[in-house]
Amino acid sequence: MIIKEAKNTLPSMNTYLESEDQILPFKKAGFKEVILEPRELSRMGRLKLDELIRLARIAVKSGLSPILSWDILMTENIFQKVELYLKDVPLEIFSAIRVQDPGAVEFLKSKYPDIPIHLILETGHHNFESISGWIGHLGVQLKRIVLSLELPKKTLQLFLSKIPCETELLGLGRILLFYTPRNLLSPSFSLKEEFIEVTGASSETPHKDFPIIENRHGTFMYHPKGHNLLEHASELKGMGLNFLRFDLRGEECIPLLEKVGPILRSGINLSNVKDYFSQKCIQGFFKANKSDVLFKKLKNHRIQRKDENYLGEVVEVVKKNYVAVLLKNPKENVSLNDELEFKTPEGKVKTQKAYFLRNALLEDVEMGTHGEVVFVPHISALSVRTAVYKKS
Secondary structure, X not given: OOOOOOOOOOOEEEEEEOOHHHHHHHHHHOOOEEEEOEOOOOOOOOEOHHHHHHHHHHHHHOOOEEEEEEOXXXXXXXXXXXXXXXXXXXXXXXXXXXEOOHHHHHHHHHHOOOOOEEEEOOOOOOOHHHHHHHHHHHHHHEEEEEOOOOOOHHHHHHHHHHOOOEEEEEXXXXXXXXXXXXXXXXXXXXXXXXXXXXXXXXXXXXXOOEEXXXXXXXXXXXXXXXXXXXXXXXXXXXXXXXXXXXOOOOOOHHHHHHHHHXXXXXXXXXXXXXXXXXXXXXXXXXXXXXXXXXXXXHOOHHHOOOOOOEEEEEEEEEOOOEEEEXXXXXXXOEEOOOEEEEEOOOOOEEEEEOOOOXXXXXXXXXXXXXXXXXXXXXXXXXXXXXXXXXXX
């Protein structure tokens, strides 16, 4: 069966190039450009200078456009080192530089005005006034804008109709929730590794399994689910989007491309690509941005403290085992066999007798006092932040 390559119905595709053996599979799958990540400049970069230059030259010979990634956030000391590093990079072999740090943007504007800039605006810029400010400031040097995932369809469509340069959006890949140049993991684990990867959980909600990475450039937290807009690719092309980015880092890239390459080339049934991705995927804010609903929860009257008979709040629930309660009222204690009342953030009210009471060492005790965490019998349908009262 011959699969024809889709023409003019989908945005162009780009992705991250990490090794030479990926070049041919990327080209066969229909990718037009590749992003190269040097360890000194890029958040997840691992390419040494000689590897960076060699890969960029091979990409050019293979018909792929190489893009240099400079997406780290920098202190002044780091910036001075980067400035020296750039002098050793033959920038002329790259078709553009991807950059996010405003200081880096200004440096490129003043020192390298002939190098096209791909401006990363993924972590903000939810109004067009801010985007137009960058457009006016950079002028013709601004070749592309990488837009935020938090723009719903209507807003995205409006922005795409106004932006005069190329545009890009994450089509498939990990969702970055948080990035800081600080090292947040190594002090806690007493580690000095260059690359640390763990999973995290929220102490205030049931959410868990957040991938967290620390490397030489700081700490990164990702959403447990990936981002996928491939089933809307044709629609996005019609709205004016120029590039869809595939973040396949962390995947078995070449075996994955062997499976999805024919789908990408045909441009048909792109929604099936996510079935081969390691993470379950969501569409983020594309259909609607409902992040403002959280503001109501911050003032949820059901979890507001009421001093009368108030004991504290649930901090952990282990099904069929126990409920952990942090005692927060200095005027009220809890005793063995007390009748407890649980009021969930959703408004449910449940009662349970404390027929056992244990301390943080899981030792049986007769009483728990302010500041302690006590364990009481499990009761179903409770969540973290449930308020706990001593029933009169």
